[in-house]
Amino acid sequence: MLIDFHSHFLPQIDDGSRNIEESVGILDIMAENDTDIIIATPHFYCTEQSVEKFLERRDHAYERLKPHLKEGHPRIGFGAEVLYDHSLVNYDKLPDLCIRGTKWLLLEMPYTDLDDKILDGVEAITNRGDLKVLVAHIERYLNFTSMKRLDELMSMDLIGQINAKSLTSFKTKRRCMKLIEKGYVQVLGSDYHRIGRGDVTVNHGFEIITKNKKFDDFAEYAEENGMKILKDESLSSIR
Numbered sequence: 001m002l003i004d005f006h007s008h009f010l011p012q013i014d015d016g017s018r019n020i021e022e023s024v025g026i027l028d029i030m031a032e033n034d035t036d037i038i039i040a041t042p043h044f045y046c047t048e049q050s051v052e053k054f055l056e057r058r059d060h061a062y063e064r065l066k067p068h069l070k071e072g073h074p075r076i077g078f079g080a081e082v083l084y085d086h087s088l089v090n091y092d093k094l095p096d097l098c099i100r101g102t103k104w105l106l107l108e109m110p111y112t113d114l115d116d117k118i119l120d121g122v123e124a125i126t127n128r129g130d131l132k133v134l135v136a137h138i139e140r141y142l143n144f145t146s147m148k149r150l151d152e153l154m155s156m157d158l159i160g161q162i163n164a165k166s167l168t169s170f171k172t173k174r175r176c177m178k179l180i181e182k183g184y185v186q187v188l189g190s191d192y193h194r195i196g197r198g199d200v201t202v203n204h205g206f207e208i209i210t211k212n213k214k215f216d217d218f219a220e221y222a223e224e225n226g227m228k229i230l231k232d233e234s235l236s237s238i239r
């Protein structure tokens with residue numbers, strides 16, 4: 001069961017798919033690459049739109065795509081990639097952005113040094129009690145912040161996702177392997193935006209990781225983690 005926890009294939013809702021044809025094309029690629037379930041996670045910026053409007057737009061994008069879906073396409077789940085903002089700590093509607101049917105929220109960190117204020121804010125979000133945090137593409141923040149800061153983030157009650165594409169270049173692969181070794185990575189995502197951008201499906205990510213003997217069981221436990229997330233199991237049940 002291959003699950004892709006991070007994608008932007010819904011048409012014309014963010015900087016992802018530009019039209020229905022492209023969305024179908026992405027889902028064709030997903031099907032060819034054995035993706036069983038894909039979670040649609042359009043960008044959500046709390047300073048730019050309301051949760052109601054976002055959900056309305058997400059539903060609308062899916063309704064437009066629905067007549068074009070094919071039998072072999074992966075099953076579609078719904079979530080959001082929510083960019084961190086200090087105001088999210090007390091944001092009433094935040095649970096509505098979780099992966100549908102769960103209390104798991106895909107949280108994107110700001111592209112800046114993860115200072116104390118941000119880390120305290122994330123901790124406060126994890127302590128809200130009405131949701132659980134999955135941090136998006138944790139490898140990317142090392143372009144902006146130190147490993148020490150990332151260590152602090154990942155020591156909180158939350159889990160991490162990396163992008164399959166990051167495993168395909170030498171520098172970012174080394175970084176990803178290190179994060180896996182530290183136990184920070186629980187699931188993968190494609191973060192698929194557009195065709196021709198070089199985005200990579202999760203099966204390739206799993207292949208690259210499990211080639212390394214140290215991590216030859218990664219695909220199995222990531223799959224188990226994925227199923228647990230979709231069943232809304234507790235953070236402590238996830239490896």
Ligand SMILES: [Fe+2]
Pocket residue numbers: 006007008081191
């Ligand atoms: Fe994304």
